Amino acid sequence: MPKYLLRFGALGYLSLLLLVPVGFVFYRAFEHGLGPAWDAVSSQQAVHALELTLLMAAIAVPANTIFGVILALALVRSRFPGRGLVNAIVDLPLALSPVVVGLALFLLYGRGGWLGGLADHGIKILFAVPGMVLATMFVSLPFVVREVVPVLREIGTEQEQAAETLGASPFQTFWRITLPAIRWAVAYGVVLTTARAIGEFGAVSVVSGKIQGRTETLPLYVQAQFEQFDIQGAYAASVILALIAVATVVGLRVIHPREEES
Amino acid sequence: MASNAAVLERPTGAVSGRAGGALARGVAAGYLTIVVLLPLAALIWSSRADGADAFWHQATRPEAVSALKLSLGVSAVCALINAVAGTAIAWVLVRDRFAGKSAVDAVIDLPFALPTIVAGLTLLALYGPGSPFGVDVAFTRVGLLLALLFVTLPFVVRAVQPVLLELDTEMEEAAASLGAGSLAIFRRIVFPNLLPAILSGVALAFARAVGEFGAVVLISGNIPFKTEVSSVYIFGQLQSGNGSGAAAVSVVLLAISLGVLLLIGAFRRWRTKHDYA
Amino acid sequence: MGIAAVDVTKRFGSYTALDNVSVTIPEGSLTALLGPSGSGKSTLLRVIAGLEQPESGRVLIGDEDVTNRPARTRGVGMVFQHYAAFKHMTVWDNVAFGLTIRKRPKADVADRVHELLELVQLEGLAKRYPSQLSGGQRQRMALARALAVEPSVLLLDEPFGALDARVRKELRAWLRRLHDEVHVTTIIVTHDQEEAMEVAGQIVVLNGGRVEQVGSPRELYDEPANEFVMSFVGPVNRVGDTFVRPHDVEVRLEPEDGSTEAMVERVVHLGFEVRVELVRDNGQHLLVQLTQEEAEQLELERGQIVYVRPRHETVFSAG
Numbered sequence: 001m002p003k004y005l006l007r008f009g010a011l012g013y014l015s016l017l018l019l020v021p022v023g024f025v026f027y028r029a030f031e032h033g034l035g036p037a038w039d040a041v042s043s044q045q046a047v048h049a050l051e052l053t054l055l056m057a058a059i060a061v062p063a064n065t066i067f068g069v070i071l072a073l074a075l076v077r078s079r080f081p082g083r084g085l086v087n088a089i090v091d092l093p094l095a096l097s098p099v100v101v102g103l104a105l106f107l108l109y110g111r112g113g114w115l116g117g118l119a120d121h122g123i124k125i126l127f128a129v130p131g132m133v134l135a136t137m138f139v140s141l142p143f144v145v146r147e148v149v150p151v152l153r154e155i156g157t158e159q160e161q162a163a164e165t166l167g168a169s170p171f172q173t174f175w176r177i178t179l180p181a182i183r184w185a186v187a188y189g190v191v192l193t194t195a196r197a198i199g200e201f202g203a204v205s206v207v208s209g210k211i212q213g214r215t216e217t218l219p220l221y222v223q224a225q226f227e228q229f230d231i232q233g234a235y236a237a238s239v240i241l242a243l244i245a246v247a248t249v250v251g252l253r254v255i256h257p258r259e260e261e262s
Numbered sequence: 263m264a265s266n267a268a269v270l271e272r273p274t275g276a277v278s279g280r281a282g283g284a285l286a287r288g289v290a291a292g293y294l295t296i297v298v299l300l301p302l303a304a305l306i307w308s309s310r311a312d313g314a315d316a317f318w319h320q321a322t323r324p325e326a327v328s329a330l331k332l333s334l335g336v337s338a339v340c341a342l343i344n345a346v347a348g349t350a351i352a353w354v355l356v357r358d359r360f361a362g363k364s365a366v367d368a369v370i371d372l373p374f375a376l377p378t379i380v381a382g383l384t385l386l387a388l389y390g391p392g393s394p395f396g397v398d399v400a401f402t403r404v405g406l407l408l409a410l411l412f413v414t415l416p417f418v419v420r421a422v423q424p425v426l427l428e429l430d431t432e433m434e435e436a437a438a439s440l441g442a443g444s445l446a447i448f449r450r451i452v453f454p455n456l457l458p459a460i461l462s463g464v465a466l467a468f469a470r471a472v473g474e475f476g477a478v479v480l481i482s483g484n485i486p487f488k489t490e491v492s493s494v495y496i497f498g499q500l501q502s503g504n505g506s507g508a509a510a511v512s513v514v515l516l517a518i519s520l521g522v523l524l525l526i527g528a529f530r531r532w533r534t535k536h537d538y539a
Numbered sequence: 540m541g542i543a544a545v546d547v548t549k550r551f552g553s554y555t556a557l558d559n560v561s562v563t564i565p566e567g568s569l570t571a572l573l574g575p576s577g578s579g580k581s582t583l584l585r586v587i588a589g590l591e592q593p594e595s596g597r598v599l600i601g602d603e604d605v606t607n608r609p610a611r612t613r614g615v616g617m618v619f620q621h622y623a624a625f626k627h628m629t630v631w632d633n634v635a636f637g638l639t640i641r642k643r644p645k646a647d648v649a650d651r652v653h654e655l656l657e658l659v660q661l662e663g664l665a666k667r668y669p670s671q672l673s674g675g676q677r678q679r680m681a682l683a684r685a686l687a688v689e690p691s692v693l694l695l696d697e698p699f700g701a702l703d704a705r706v707r708k709e710l711r712a713w714l715r716r717l718h719d720e721v722h723v724t725t726i727i728v729t730h731d732q733e734e735a736m737e738v739a740g741q742i743v744v745l746n747g748g749r750v751e752q753v754g755s756p757r758e759l760y761d762e763p764a765n766e767f768v769m770s771f772v773g774p775v776n777r778v779g780d781t782f783v784r785p786h787d788v789e790v791r792l793e794p795e796d797g798s799t800e801a802m803v804e805r806v807v808h809l810g811f812e813v814r815v816e817l818v819r820d821n822g823q824h825l826l827v828q829l830t831q832e833e834a835e836q837l838e839l840e841r842g843q844i845v846y847v848r849p850r851h852e853t854v855f856s857a858g
Contacts, residue, residue: 003358006350006353006354006358007354007358007360009350010347010350010351010353010354011354011366013347013350014366014369014370014415017408017411017412017415018369018372018373018412018415019369020388021381021384021385021387021388021389021412022372022376024384024387024388024394025380025383025384025387067290067293067294070286070289070290070293071290071293071294073286074286074287078287080287084527086291086294088520088523088524088527089294089298089299090294092298092519092520092523093298094466094469094470095466095469095470095473095519095520095522095523096469096473096515096519097472097473097475097492097493097496097512097515097519098473098475098476098493099475099493099494099496099497099512100305100473100496100515100519101301103305103496103500103508103509103512104301104302104304104305104512105301107301107304107305107307107308107505107509108300108301108304108305113304113308114300114304114307115300134297137297138297138298138301141297141298158619158621158623159623159624159625159626161590161617161619161623162617162619162623162625162681162684163625163636164590164609164610164611165588165589165590165610165611165613165615165616165617165694166611166616166636166637166640166684166685166687166688167611167612167637167640167641167688168611168636168640169611169640172640176636177625180627181626181627192374195375198377199375199376199377199378199380200377201377201378201475202378202475202476202493202497205475205476205497206497206500218377219377219378219379219476220379222377222379222380222383223379223479223480226383226480234383235387238380238383238384241376241377241380242376242380245372245375245376245377245380246372246375248371249368249369249371249372249375250368252368252371252375253364253367253368
């Protein structure tokens with residue numbers, strides 16, 4: 001009997017906290033039919049917000065993937081002083097408030113900041129796309145690294161040593177042996193990174209100035225519409241983001257079992 | 263999944279640690295510096311710019327302190343609830359069998375994937391004014407707690423699941439053959455082995471909750487001294503031009519985050535203490 | 540090509556794995572590096588392979604000093620204890636790997652891979668993945684892979700350690716036959732003295748980073764250089780400063796000149812041979828090996844008193 005109690009308790013908690021609220025947003029968005037919902041998200045402002053959001057991801061995700069793999073290799077395969085510190089820095093974005101991240105960027109690139117001079121040379125970081133990209137890169141940094149590190153550790157170096165004795169150059173070894181071995185971990189990390197990059201709110205909020213039509217991402221758009229009492233618009237945009245989230249979750253599910261296989 | 267911070271032990275393989283390795287390390291270090299270290303260094307520097315007194319003054323302003331107390335308090339309650347609920351959910355997902363379990367397992371990741379602002383909006387829709395349930399916790403601390411519970415849901419679950427999966431059932435079987443009942447087995451065999459994982463998940467959930475912004479900004483109403491958390495306070499200070507106020511409290515949050523990460527590292531070392539070499 | 544390690548020293552931090560080790564491996568031979576764990580045998584192999592750099596000393600392959608050359612230019616083929624199979628590639632791709640990265644023409648690669656798969660008796664499994672093979676098959680694949688690029692030297696690091704006893708025995712005999720056919724200078728690392736004795740023509744016994752003795756299996760058994768080698772290479776009874784092999788102990792029912800009294804504790808019948816555990820009145824235990832015939836003649840039983848005398852003793856000079 002306690003088994004059923006536990007099961008229904010757990011499922012009940014999940015439903016009330018997670019499933020019902022998310023389902024409710026879909027309901028509210030399409031409450032008045034597909035038409036109004038479609039109108040709400042096809043406004044120029046909304047479309048631009050979506051494009052900007054995807055742009056953020058398009059830059060942040062590849063960058064964090066490539067550097068994430070390099071970082072993972074360095075952490076697992078090399079000996080260097082300060083590995084513990086590097087490890088902590090990589091994990092920091094997971095534990096740090098996005099507003100603090102945004103503020104840090106603001107202080108670095110703003111007037112009087114160390115790199116504030118860039119603005120004087122025409123390179124606008126804050127209140128512009130570059131700053132938002134940097135914020136997105138910061139918060140979505142850890143995921144590929146954390147997924148790849150345990151896999152690298154587990155597969156060990158024997159295969160790579162074997163490849164070396166067979167005459168493979170370091171690049172050939174990496175490309176033909178290491179990379180294929182970690183591909184599912186990388187894929188999983190990429191999905192997480194993408195979700196985080198698209199959904200980022202707090203840090204981007206601080207550095208962007210939320211200028212409608214220019215530096216407003218889709219999550220920022222949701223907030224803006226809500227505050228302007230365009231509830232319909234807010235819900236409709238939320239649905240798009242929720243659909244992306246669901247796609248993410250499905251993607252994770254599909255990749256994860258493969259990960260265990262290899 | 264993204265439940266444990268990257269494990270660090272002795273490096274495996276001196277082979278790649280040559281020329282190519284050094285270049286790679288340099289590049290990675292450069293990236294890390296530009297993206298993470300430099301901004302944080304600027305933050306810390308900025309908070310010291312006006313001296314220790316000014317820092318202290320800003321960090322101890324009544325509104326700031328109230329916000330910090332609220333952040334820590336609500337996050338702690340959230341973490342505790344997660345400890346119980348998360349473990350229970352992980353248990354059901356690993357040890358129980360029912361139709362649709364796989365889907366439920368997948369759904370756990372939703373808070374990881376959903377933008378925080380959308381999370382806040384959905385909770386507001388369901389449990390705020392105009393709620394079909396007739397419940398209205400907007401502008402209250404309960405609403406705040408609800409938002410934090412949403413975003414921190416996966417942490418304990420995903421921390422406990424792999425440990426539970428790996429848990430050698432032979433230990434439990436041995437205990438049973440020695441005469442232990444279910445409750446005793448849980449208390450003496452299962453729980454001690456799960457504790458480090460639970461604590462890691464709780465720590466991460468706590469850190470996440472303390473810094474949460476997007477999910478709480480709509481539902482809590484951000485009433486100073488009542489429902490305003492530190493992250494919102496920082497944002498407000500920045501908007502009203504008090505950069506040093508924002509920086510001071512930010513440094514406090516940064517210190518808390520670092521402290522939690524160190525704690526999680528310690529938990530991991532504890533967890534692997536009894537593992538076979 | 541022959542191999543020589545000259546005055547090789549290798550340290551890991553404060554731990555010395557190899558202490559001024561010099562070893563010569565004749566061309567075309569099958570040599571075993573034998574020793575307990577921590578003796579430095581694997582380290583020596585890896586130094587020869589180029590996977591570890593020694594603190595001092597030289598490695599020569601043929602007449603060339605390869606000490607400063609990376610592993611991939613040394614022309615060594617290596618086989619690892621846990622196979623190091625490329626899990627995401629088929630057996631075919633695994634074996635072809637060395638040739639593929641050298642950009643050999645496809646037809647040549649195909650011919651060579653076929654040849655090797657036949658040699659190691661894995662034809663028909665070419666399209667399988669390592670996870671679908673048994674341990675013994677994986678190791679044969681690893682050997683084929685190493686041989687594909689025609690290495691001048693074949694290095695095997697405890698190749699049969701992860702396999703179960705029966706497969707191990709089969710592969711030992713198989714390796715011996717393979718070596719007879721292929722004639723590549725081969726070094727095999729093992730901690731199993733039976734394996735070394737069975738497979739190798741020359742054995743290098745290592746202990747604590749130093750070479751204890753080098754010789755043929757017969758030489759090591761009959762003329763061990765010191766106590767360590769003697770007791771490592773086979774069971775031995777130590778009586779004071781003398782060492783006696785179990786099969787060199789004469790057992791009689793009546794006392795004789797120079798014999799000692801002992802009581803039978805246990806008689807173990809191992810088919811062709813009989814092992815008898817004896818204990819002397821000073822508490823010392825002795826192990827005796829008899830043929831079935833000898834044992835039957837004596838009609839040994841638990842608790843029986845017998846008289847033992849060494850047929851042949853070995854004493855090592857001090858130092």
